[in-house]
Amino acid sequence: MSTTIKPLQRTNDFVVKFANVNGSGSASANGLFARAILRMGVPASARNIFPSNIQGLPTWYEVRISGQGWLGRRGGVDLMVAMNPQTWDRDLAEIEPGGYLFYDSTRELPKSRFRDDIFILGIPLTAICNREYTSPRERQLFKNVMYLGALAFLLGIELAVIDQLIADQFASKQKLIDANYKAVRLGYEAARTQVGAPIGLHVERSDAVGDRIFIDGNAAAGLGCVYGGATVCAWYPITPSTSLVESFTDYCKQLRHDPETGRANYAIVQAEDELASIGMVVGAGWNGARAFTATSGPGISLMQEFLGLAYFAEIPSVLFNIQRGGPSTGMPTKTQQSDVLSCAYASHGDTKHVLLFPQDPKESFDFGALSFDLAERLQTPVFVMMDLDIGMNEWLVDPFRWDETRGYDRGKIMTAEMLEAGKDFGRYLDVDGDGIPFRTLPGTHPARGAYFTRGTSRDPYAKYSELGSVYQANMERLLKKFRTAASLVPAPVVHRAQQETNAGILYYGSTSEPMREALSQLEAQNIHLDAMRIRAFPFNDEVYRFIAEHDFVFLVEQNRDAQLKTLLVNEGEIDPSRIVSLLHYDGSTITAKFISREVASRITASNVKPMKKVAS
Amino acid sequence: MTYLLKPKLHHPSLAPNALGYTRRDYEGAISTMCAGCGHDSISAALIQTCYELDMEPHRVAKLSGIGCSSKSPDYFLGNSHGFNTVHGRMPSVLTGANLANRDLLYLGISGDGDSASIGLGQFAHAMRRGVQMVYVVENNGVYGLTKGQFSATADKGSKSKGGVVNEDSAIDLCALALQMGATFVARSFSGDKGQLVPLLKAAFTHGGTAFIDVLSPCVTFNNHAGSTKSYDFVREHNDALNRLDIFFGKDEIVADYAPGSVTDVRQHDGSILRLHKLHDSYTPTDRIHAMRYLEERKALGQIVTGLLYMDATPNTLHDNLNTVEGALGILGDKALCPGQGNLDKINASLR
Incomplete structure (x- = not known):
């Protein structure tokens, strides 16, 4: 190991990435890791990076721990838990200089397989498992729990917190609880004997989490449908939307059965395709039920004809579009905001549709419930435009609230x-x-x-x-x-720069969290931008005013063709040169780093400094 | 079609049914079909059925796809809500409507192009799901609105008006409905109201997925020699299985048939279907027998009509979903919204 590189020393501010094999049972242990950090009062966010596959392909779980509360993806890795030999080389390459590599050292690897600017933490997980367990399944599952125990030692995560999480998860199954406790301790002890001391990355108990909850957007939106009064759900399985309907089903089972008869206050039908699912939604909406479907881009393509009918015949209907990488099958397990235009103008002939852009799971719940009021009030399809990043990752968000005085708006119905x-x-x-x-x-x-x-x-x-x-x-x-x-529809949210500025920045959906961090990074570089988060289409007049009152605005999107810009330019008759697009569309979650870098480079190139409004 | 406006004044002797409605109350707008179109006869049969069954017109929802047949719901039951949906997709819209309100009677009107060509998938899946409805296909084997192309029910070897011979195999919607699990399957002929009306009555009271394939000749594009869907051809090749009477609790059942020639089937609502057998061996409660019989007769070039199959105790989609009584659509906030208390518990479980 190089003597010039110092090991990273960071408290409550680092990234841990787990490299696993799909279907190996790692998700449960990785989820426990993220939750343990949160239970210690330290904000964290987690992302699944996974292939379109059931078993055997690489999958990653990336946890960002941020005492300051930045919950967007940071980029880079400080500690890699490399459990997948298939991806060893690329996983190794991702580690920041001075970072750490945690691996299963049962089989010795030649020195050439490592880097000399990182710190190696080898624990013979397989050997311990083989010694302690007999069945292959146990050996596999407890290996995951064991690395959780080892990380607890290395990072300073309290064992009591992990124990409590395990007890919560397995409820009354004492045998399972004991077995997991044992595995955690085996890992913990192995790390103590093999490594000797905790590493430079440290989790320190804090109180920065507050009463926030940890949930993925699909689960939140499914719950939002329950609270929004949805009674009919027709759907067809498609990644990444499927878990929304699963959530709706689970919450309905808990909350939507008649207390006297035990019968269901809802109907969920898995249709034969997306044409049938939207057809059922339209039929149910026509007949007075609050009905929805959940889908992704390819499903939206199939639904086009019905969307024109629902628009023209004026039938309330709600669609959740969990956007993924397109076109065609595209990148089914990667995130994008690339269905803006195909939804805004869905179907042949002249149409315009209502779109809502939630920023996170909390707003997926809120907008999910609201969409049914809007659909019935406006008698038209309403699209809740989520994406894979919001839908399939767990986010730390404010707890759900429901105004008990709020009644459903059933719109104009003649009795x-x-x-x-x-x-x-x-x-x-x-x-x-x-x-x-x-x-x-x-x-x-x-x-x-x-x-x-x-x-x-x-x-x-x-x-x-x-x-x-x-x-x-x-x-x-x-x-x-x-x-x-x-x-x-929900009005835009404005964040004014600390100093007066002639430039603005527009964004929507899952870009919100990295944007918060990017604005702070830019401020530190003395670049000041007024920021506006667009939350719906049709655009509120405030959006056009915001563009008009700045010399130019950036617009950050997660698609190639600047689709929201097209919509703004078209609907607001705006000079396209006034909107500078910053586009991130490789399928990965957009980062603050990307936004601030792109903004800074353009500001420098356009030589606009200082960013102060000239007095007129 | 007729160009005369319908008279507003009704004949004073027009007899009201038990609910006080006359036949006129079940009529709709003036038909725009060609004069002599089989579809108009089916509309008339539907009007007679609803009138004689003492149905409240507004308790029926009529849905259709696109095509000549799908236009026809405008021409009957003017006091019912109607929905002319998307080509081939009526089954899904009807399914959704049925999910929203199980208390209405659902009438799906479709054509052979709508159900067997573009909409074959939705047709098959609706039959599988146990959607409670009466699904009528007005089957003429041809596309009328686009001027005479074959549909998927056109028989192999039949000839179009322009002399083109159809080389593709025909889809038999009754055979498909049987295979997919429909619990009431019948075939009839628009020119035989005596057979069609009782079948429609039985279908409306069936309580499950009732499918009736009604051969309905297209006088403009498919009523020539060489067609297998013409009035003449259907009359000549009609192999009627049975004649049907339907009796309700209030009716007196008069036994005036020789023993062994009738079979009574009690439906879920207590009504009795009396089948006058025209074929000794045929048992309409035996699905496998029905499927075999249909194929055998088809091979002989015959068109089997009558009640092909029925399950007297059908299971429905709502049964399977265990939904509450009454319409889901009218449930209020109280039944639907679990409130902040439950949300607090959910929040707590997510920390």
Whole structure:
């Protein structure tokens, strides 16, 4: 080992990456590791990096520990837990100089397989397992738990915290609890005897976590659907959206059975394909249920025809799009924000759809619940635009809250009483000037309020019509309705720079957390930007004002073609040169490092300094 | 089609049914089908069925896909909500509607292009799932709105109006429905209201997935010599299995048939289907027998009509999902929202 390199010394600020083999049972031990850090009051975030495969391929779990509370991906690795020989070389290469390599030293490796600027921590995990356990399955599973014990010694994680987590996880299964305790201690002792002392990376108890919770976006969104009053879910399995429906199913089983009869207040159907799943959602929405589907880009492509029908026939429906790398099958297990345009203008003909952009699991819950109110109020499809990073990774977020005084907004539904009272019913009649007509639900009244729903053009009273003027008036009303939507969707969130500045930066979705950190990094370099997080389409006027009041704005996106910029330029008739795109689309989670580097390089290149507004 | 407006005044002697509705209350807008179209006869049969079953018109939801047949729901049950959906995708929309409100009666109207060509997948899966509905295919073997192309139910060797011979094998929707698990499968002919109306009544009271394939000749594009879906061809090759009467609790069952020639089947709602056998050996409660019989007769060039199969105690999608009574769509906040107390517990489990 080189004598010039000093081992990294960091407390509550480092990255640990686990390199595992898919299907080896490592996920449980890795999850325990992240939770133990949190239980010690130290903020942490975790990311799964995995292939489209069930067993045998490489998979990684990256944990960033940040006492300061930066929860985006940092990039780089300080401690690599290299449990997968297949990826040894690339895993080794990722370690920061002065960083650490933890590996199973049962089989001796030649010196050439290591680097001389990192510190090696070898523990003969397999040998210990073979000595302690007889069944191959036990040997495999407890090897994972054992490295958790070893890391506890090396990093200073309290054993009592791990014990409690294990007790929580296995509830009353005392045999399993004891077996896991044993494995943790075997690892802990092995590290003590092999390495001797804790390393320079250290977890120190803190109180920076507060009452925050640790959950992935799909689980949160599934719960949001329960709270939002969804009763019908039709879906087709597709990565990375599947676990959203699994979450909805689990929470429904817990929370949605009639206390007296035990019967279900919900219906979940796995359809034969995405065409059928959106068809069922449209049918249920037409018939008065709060219905949703969860899918990803390829599913959205298949649903196009129905989305045009739902837009034109004005049927409430909710779609969760957990975006992944496209086009085509693309990168099914990698993250992107590349379905913005295919959702905003989904289907043939002139259409515009409501999109919501949650920033994390907390907003996936909030927007998930809200989407049903919006869909029924606006009688149109609403897309909750998540991505794999939000959906499939556990994030540290504020706890969920529900305003008990809030009632569901079921929108404009004409009841039997209203019809009986002689109220004029025109299914596509704009009675309130907001572009939103009344609807009746099937079965409402024996003689009034029935109408024929169709995707062909019709007059305000739902009578078939091919008259150009009738068609056009209806299309204009749909535009008016879309303008109404702009006032109902979540407004953008603005973060003003500490100093007055002529430049702004726009972002949305999962870019939010790294952006928070990037802004702080840029500030330290004396680069000041006003920041705005866009939370929905149609855009609030505030978004256009923000762009107008700056000389130029950056727009950070996780796609190749600057899709949100296209949408902004198109809808707001904005001079494209006023928006500078910063695009990250290799499928990995965007980092603060990327954002601040890209911003800084462009600021320097454009020679705009200092970033101060000239007094006019 | 007719160009005359329907008279608003009804004949005073028009008899009301038990609910006080006359036949007119079950009618819809004026048909825009070609004069003599089989589809109009099916609409008339549906009107008669609903009237005679004393159905509340607004308790029916009628859904269709795209095509001539799918336009027809506009022409009957004007006081029912209708939904003209997407080509070939009516089954999924109907399934969703049914999930939202199990209390309505669902009538799916489709065509052979809609169900056997573009929509074969959705047709098959809807039959599998036990969706409670009456699914009628108005089968003419041809695309009317696009002027006479073959559909997937056109028989191999049959000839189009322009003289083109169909070389592709035909899809038999009844055979498919049987295989997929439909619990009521029948075939009929638009020109035989005496057979069709009782079948529709039985289908509406069946309580499970009821499928009826109704041969419905296209007078404009598929009623010529060489067609196997013409009025003449269907009449000549019709192999009727049985005649059906349906009796409800209030009805007196009059036994005026020779012993052995009738079979009674009690449905889940207590109604009785009386089958007058036209073929001695046929048992419509034996699915495997039905499938074999259908194939055998098809090989002889015959069109088997009548009740092919029924399961008197069908299981439905809602049974399988164990959903609550009543419409899911009308459940309020109280039943649906678990509140902050439960959320606190969930939050606590995520720390």
